Amino acid sequence: MDQKPTNTFNPSQHGIKESFRLTDYSDLRGWGCKVPQAVLTRLLEETNLDLSPNNTDNVKIGIGLDACLMPTRFENVSIIQTVDFFYPLIDDPYTMGQIACANVVSDLYAFGIYEIDKIQMILSICDQFSEHEVDVITPLIIKGFQDTGKAAGAFVVMQSATINPWCIIGGIATSVCSQKDYINPMNAQIGDVLVLTKPLGVQIACNVNRWRDNPAKWESVLNAISDEEANTLFDTAVQNMCRLNKNAAFLMHKYEAHAATDVTGFGILGHAENLVKFQEQNVKFVIHSLPFIKNVLSVAEAVNGKKKLLDGRAPETSGGLLICIPKDNADSFCKEIEEMDKSKAWVIGTVETGTKTVEIVNNVNIIES
Amino acid sequence: MDQKPTNTFNPSQHGIKESFRLTDYSDLRGWGCKVPQAVLTRLLEETNLDLSPNNTDNVKIGIGLDACLMPTRFENVSIIQTVDFFYPLIDDPYTMGQIACANVVSDLYAFGIYEIDKIQMILSICDQFSEHEVDVITPLIIKGFQDTGKAAGAFVVMQSATINPWCIIGGIATSVCSQKDYINPMNAQIGDVLVLTKPLGVQIACNVNRWRDNPAKWESVLNAISDEEANTLFDTAVQNMCRLNKNAAFLMHKYEAHAATDVTGFGILGHAENLVKFQEQNVKFVIHSLPFIKNVLSVAEAVNGKKKLLDGRAPETSGGLLICIPKDNADSFCKEIEEMDKSKAWVIGTVETGTKTVEIVNNVNIIES
Numbered sequence: 001m002d003q004k005p006t007n008t009f010n011p012s013q014h015g016i017k018e019s020f021r022l023t024d025y026s027d028l029r030g031w032g033c034k035v036p037q038a039v040l041t042r043l044l045e046e047t048n049l050d051l052s053p054n055n056t057d058n059v060k061i062g063i064g065l066d067a068c069l070m071p072t073r074f075e076n077v078s079i080i081q082t083v084d085f086f087y088p089l090i091d092d093p094y095t096m097g098q099i100a101c102a103n104v105v106s107d108l109y110a111f112g113i114y115e116i117d118k119i120q121m122i123l124s125i126c127d128q129f130s131e132h133e134v135d136v137i138t139p140l141i142i143k144g145f146q147d148t149g150k151a152a153g154a155f156v157v158m159q160s161a162t163i164n165p166w167c168i169i170g171g172i173a174t175s176v177c178s179q180k181d182y183i184n185p186m187n188a189q190i191g192d193v194l195v196l197t198k199p200l201g202v203q204i205a206c207n208v209n210r211w212r213d214n215p216a217k218w219e220s221v222l223n224a225i226s227d228e229e230a231n232t233l234f235d236t237a238v239q240n241m242c243r244l245n246k247n248a249a250f251l252m253h254k255y256e257a258h259a260a261t262d263v264t265g266f267g268i269l270g271h272a273e274n275l276v277k278f279q280e281q282n283v284k285f286v287i288h289s290l291p292f293i294k295n296v297l298s299v300a301e302a303v304n305g306k307k308k309l310l311d312g313r314a315p316e317t318s319g320g321l322l323i324c325i326p327k328d329n330a331d332s333f334c335k336e337i338e339e340m341d342k343s344k345a346w347v348i349g350t351v352e353t354g355t356k357t358v359e360i361v362n363n364v365n366i367i368e369s
Numbered sequence: 370m371d372q373k374p375t376n377t378f379n380p381s382q383h384g385i386k387e388s389f390r391l392t393d394y395s396d397l398r399g400w401g402c403k404v405p406q407a408v409l410t411r412l413l414e415e416t417n418l419d420l421s422p423n424n425t426d427n428v429k430i431g432i433g434l435d436a437c438l439m440p441t442r443f444e445n446v447s448i449i450q451t452v453d454f455f456y457p458l459i460d461d462p463y464t465m466g467q468i469a470c471a472n473v474v475s476d477l478y479a480f481g482i483y484e485i486d487k488i489q490m491i492l493s494i495c496d497q498f499s500e501h502e503v504d505v506i507t508p509l510i511i512k513g514f515q516d517t518g519k520a521a522g523a524f525v526v527m528q529s530a531t532i533n534p535w536c537i538i539g540g541i542a543t544s545v546c547s548q549k550d551y552i553n554p555m556n557a558q559i560g561d562v563l564v565l566t567k568p569l570g571v572q573i574a575c576n577v578n579r580w581r582d583n584p585a586k587w588e589s590v591l592n593a594i595s596d597e598e599a600n601t602l603f604d605t606a607v608q609n610m611c612r613l614n615k616n617a618a619f620l621m622h623k624y625e626a627h628a629a630t631d632v633t634g635f636g637i638l639g640h641a642e643n644l645v646k647f648q649e650q651n652v653k654f655v656i657h658s659l660p661f662i663k664n665v666l667s668v669a670e671a672v673n674g675k676k677k678l679l680d681g682r683a684p685e686t687s688g689g690l691l692i693c694i695p696k697d698n699a700d701s702f703c704k705e706i707e708e709m710d711k712s713k714a715w716v717i718g719t720v721e722t723g724t725k726t727v728e729i730v731n732n733v734n735i736i737e738s
Contacts, residue, residue, distance in 0.1 A: 027496070028532060035494060035530040043507045043530075068526050072486055072545040074446055079545055083489055083528065117441055120452055120541070125404060127396070138412045157437050159452065161404040161412075163397060165534035172489070172541050176441040176448055 026087035026166035082107035085170020097144025109249035112183035124164035194349035198320025201296030205237030224302035263319030269312030284354020395456035395535035451476035454539020466513025478618035481552035493537035557693035563718035567689025570665030574606030593671035632688030638681030653723020
């Protein structure tokens with residue numbers, strides 16, 4: 001990427017009031033802005049229309065898995081597309097743009113697509129921003145988004161922007177591909193293992209940083225970890241959110257992955273549950289290990305958030321890929337992605353005979369990274 | 370289309386308070402939610418990045434023209450895509466869904482694309498809606514959108530929905546196509562004429578309907594036209610906004626159109642100006658006629674909005690196509706589209722030698738339809 005993620009946006013350096021926080025301009029943040037899946041499914045049922053793409057044999061992926069693959073009028077040419085947008089979850093505008101882009105394209109990487117043709121940016125400018133704030137903040141967000149889109153090798157465009165009470169950042173990622181380019185996420189085999197390519201806990205990590213402005217909450221944080229550890233926790237979360245899952249998508253082909261999803265708003269358990277439902281074989285996923293960003297669990301314990309994390313229900317943003325892969329290939333996959341991404345991946349579970357459920361074992365192995 | 374547009378949503382029939390108006394749930398409506406083009410261009414300049422798609426020879430269409438065409442890795446396979454979303458501008462949720470869909474796909478029709486592969490719906494539910502309002506309103510919006518998408522022959526999907534202070538409706542329309550499928554909007558020839566396929570004035574027409582709740586404004590309306598005429602005015606506007614520009618796109622090929630754009634938020638003049646800028650030859654557009662929905666001008670005069678309409682600056686939503694077409698083909702084009710759409714099209718101007726400007730002649734010919 002052209003520029004490293006930064007968490008050091010200083011409003012006053014740009015002539016903006018010191019107290020300016022990008023995350024103040026929405027009541028919901030990245031992970032919490034989605035209409036719950038159950039509500040959405042009910043609303044779609046009420047329309048009595050099959051809006052989900054399950055209505056043709058060629059297109060089986062819809063609600064639950066975030067990307068949608070469909071054939072075109074050209075032989076062996078399919079289009080795969082995903083749309084995602086959300087509200088700021090960190091305060092640095094450039095880095096927020098990077099995260100938003102990485103989060104959008106992640107849905108295609110989960111299909112093993114690593115050549116993305118086009119990313120169209122979606123942006124709404126907050127109607128509460130002053131003109132000067134618009135002039136400072138918006139170009140930084142766009143530049144962050146663009147830089148990450150370039151790193152993905154995609155053509156990035158933005159055609160228009162709207163005005164909205166909350167700042168909205170996101171996009172549409174599209175790949176026009178042939179059958180060899182994608183891995184339909186439905187072929188998990190008994191005996192496969194589950195690999196996860198990023199550690200968990202970004203929601204708490206982002207909250208920790210916001211709590212610097214909240215004396216009571218900040219005291220709770222400092223009861224658990226030091227100021228410096230809090231800094232490192234947040235930086236690690238941001239670096240992980242900015243990192244593209246591109247290499248993981250590339251290696252899915254080399255190591256013959258059978259299915260994958262990316263881990264975002266529904267937490268590791270929610271996305272594992274979505275993935276297992278799409279499998280053709282009668283399998284279950286058994287999760288024996290959960291890797292967390294270092295010190296996330298300590299903070300979570302101090303603010304009563306530990307159970308949600310251990311239950312696999314804590315929302316993630318721009319999380320890793322959860323991949324079903326032949327057992328014999330998993331170690332090589334993890335080793336190679338570690339070399340490419342300079343960041344660890346873990347075998348966190350197994351694929352067993354079952355009824356399309358997900359189980360986190362008692363006394364799950366906690367990994368801190 | 371499966372169902373006709375309706376303007377008769379009755380909240381109390383659905384157990385919602387009588388005063389519920391969908392258009393109350395945003396401060397900006399369809400036409401007013403866009404960041405002005407000049408501001409956007411400035412913001413993009415500040416990023417010092419060429420985000421517009423003018424940076425390759427194959428992709429010349431970006432800001433200003435709403436769709437973006439780009440080559441893929443497959444020979445003679447291009448992807449053309451547009452994204453658009455806005456806030457409710459009428460109160461009937463089903464019909465609002467229809468209009469939003471027609472407005473999204475219109476950008477592709479302007480390229481002569483009449484086979485649209487996929488429409489992905491974008492929806493944000495207003496955080497002020499009660500749970501019951503969500504349950505009533507949302508499925509109607511989705512159903513309207515879906516029905517119009519089906520009429521367009523597209524595969525419609527919705528993968529997720531978000532929560533936002535204002536209700537957002539829109540989508541992404543995509544066509545994977547070969548060179549014969551599209552008409553690059555840059556080949557206007559001297560001697561061509563300009564054809565417009567829908568009458569102007571939907572902003573005022575929608576306002577008129579909203580003013581029924583505003584006694585002072587409503588009195589002004591009734592000084593100009595009757596209650597029944599106001600009803601007809603609004604109905605005509607709604608029917609035009611719901612109507613797809615699909616037949617116009619189809620006929621653009623048959624009658625060898627050289628360039629086209631759709632008329633939306635920047636008004637007829639703004640979009641004509643965008644279109645003329647993209648022409649390869651040194652041309653100007655001379656507009657000699659302006660067709661309006663019947664009685665729009667009378668109301669506009671009563672509320673001081675006539676100048677904006679006559680200047681071609683009044684925003685439209687889901688407006689018609691403005692098409693540069695050989696003079697000898699124009700009458701046949703208009704006749705055939707009238708038969709197909711049961712609605713008139715007009716020759717409104719000429720393409721002459723010039724410096725890529727647009728001129729509305731003095732004493733422009735006013736047509737009421």
